[in-house]
Amino acid sequence: MTNRTAVSQAKRVVVKVGSSSLTLPDGHLDHERIARLAEALSALHGRGVRVVLVTSGAIAAALAPLGLRRRPRDLETQQAAAAVGMGLLIRHYSDAFAEHGVKVAQLLLTVEDVLRPKTYRNALNTISRLFRLDVVPIINENDTVATHEIRFGDNDRLAALVAHLVRADALVLLSDVDGLYTAHPDTPGAEKLAVVEDVAELKVDTSRLGSRVGTGGMQTKLQAADIATQAGVSVVLGHANDLERALAGEDVGTYFPARKKRRPRRLLWLAFAAEPRGWLHVDAGARRALLDTKASLLPAGVREVKGTFAEGEPVEIIGPDNEPLGRGFAGYSSAELASEAGHSSNEAGHTNQRPAVHRDVMILTD
Structure with missing residues (x-):
């Protein structure tokens, strides 16, 4: 058993969910998954915990309405799909959280927004005000104008930097795998790692991506865990089905304990953005x-x-x-x-x- 009180007793929590965890095998949005996610985070919110949800899924949400069979590969169609999907996605979230009496707000940010000296203070002030208004911020990368970010799963990195921005105690990265393995989970002999003390010392194979819907593989999640732990935030990487257990501090997924020394925001920007x-x-x-x-x-x-x-x-x-x-x-x-x-x-x-x-x-x- 690992001591995960940093997660179970957290006063501020950032949860990131990827496209692969929000969609069905045919690419359609999984409304049941969104409902379960809203229920778990509403319960956390009801206990007085400050909650931020960083979500992917805008492009995935538009696949069915636009008649697309799979995630588009060209940037223009990706951006157009994101423009359609963002409104659909936040509507579904708003309805799901409203079932529990919780209000939500949408923020479209980029990595630069939460780290540039001229803009990070505005982002922090907005989120802080939403906290005081008893509203759950839902953040997504602004895919309608993004360039390289739209292709490389930048919501993982964005979630880690948002966790630093709001001084979160814990970051939960939800995926379609149940943790970090020494190789791809399908590889014979691959073992799941329960705890990772230092990402820099890892020797694992992260070359294979996870799904056809999402863009972020395990490599981006490890980078997010590295950013967050250096920012003094403990991290759990696990399956979306295990969210409640992860928030309760149970031994699910892979746990990355926070470093004792919190690196200044400016140096985090220098290192990662x-x-x-x-x-x-x-x-x-x-x-x-x-x-x-x-x-x-x-x-x-x-x-x-x-x-x-x-x-x-x-x-x-x-x-x-x-x-x-x-x-x-x-x-x-x-x-x-x-x-x-x-x-x-x-x-x-x-x-x-x-x-x-x-x-x-x-x-x-x-």
Whole structure:
């Protein structure tokens, strides 16, 4: 038995449900599953727990009304289907929760919305106000305008970042499999993992996707678990049929206990959502200093500057063998750093140097 009081005693819970868990084998929306989901979350809400539901399924909800036999592959049809399906999906949720006297609200967000300094506060204020109004927020990726996100199951990552945004105690990732296995569940000898202490140390096969309806495979769920646990949120990954047991802290699915130290939002954005504006290639000495002594990256250790970026924008740090070492916020613009690269602060004309990337605004790959 694992101690899952972080889940059973949680005051704020984010639940994410994927398309494969909301649809029948023929692709139609599973109204019974939505009803059971609404019943379980309404009961949680009734006990005073703050609940956020992050849902996929907008495209799946439109398959039958649009006469589509399977999830469309081209982006334009996916976006059109999402535009049709979003209204249908939230209507079904609204009706299902209303059966238990619970009001819901729809929020269409992107990963950038919950992490960019200019927009995350607005998202947090909206959700906080909905909590005070006794409303359950239902969040979906804005698939009608999404690009790569619509294809790669980004609702898993979005759910983890929402859990960090609202300071949740627990995140429950619902899927069509009952946990994380050492290989695909159909593989002979595959074993289910009850507890994963550190995602980075896992050696499992996540190459096979789960279903023809959903877009997110096990890999995106592991990334979500990694984000959430680094944000101080405990995670349960399990089958949608086991939601009530998961919320009760029972030994179902795979449990990822929260890390003790909660990583700042800005560094989470840097690690999991930021698009680097530049690349800093460093020498072997700088690599040792970064990995062994946890030093800042100094201009003297930078061999080459690629890309165009302003001071404070995200950059990727590349080692001498072209291996990624980490990311950070640049201490210089690209033009300024190019003139300082390879020079030490002892050289004439370079005595006023600052770190190329300060340790406090850097995150290493490992």
